[in-house]
Amino acid sequence: MLSPSVAxxxxxxxxxxxxxxxxxxxxxxxxxxxxxxxxxxxxxxFISEATVKSHVLHIYTKLGVNDRAAAVAVAFRRGLLTLDDG
Structure with missing residues (x-):
């Protein structure tokens, strides 16, 4: 049996x-x-830090990650970020 969070x-x-x-x-x-x-x-x-944090948490959820490095890696892998973006 799995806990709800693991499931x-x-x-x-x-x-x-x-x-x-x-x-x-x-x-x-x-x-x-x-x-x-x-x-x-x-x-x-030009937004609050709390709003940025909220966006970051949504990004983590949508990408299925739990840290910034993983979010960036997944974003590159999925083509959401490219080396030409900067």
Missing amino acids: TRLLGQVRAPADPLSARELEVLHLIAEGATNREAAARL
Whole structure:
């Protein structure tokens, strides 16, 4: 028997890809890939740090990852980021 959190994580890996990233989430992801902190991303996008954190958590969920490096790696693998983006 699996705990609900483990079952949800496993199902997330089996299901079709989650919703595509929104335009703002892609902007945040680009800044993450550049190495920007939440504070720096917030300043560049003219939004609060809390909003950046919310976008980062949505990115993690949609990409099925739990850290910034993994999010960037998955984004490159899926073609959401390219070397020409910078």
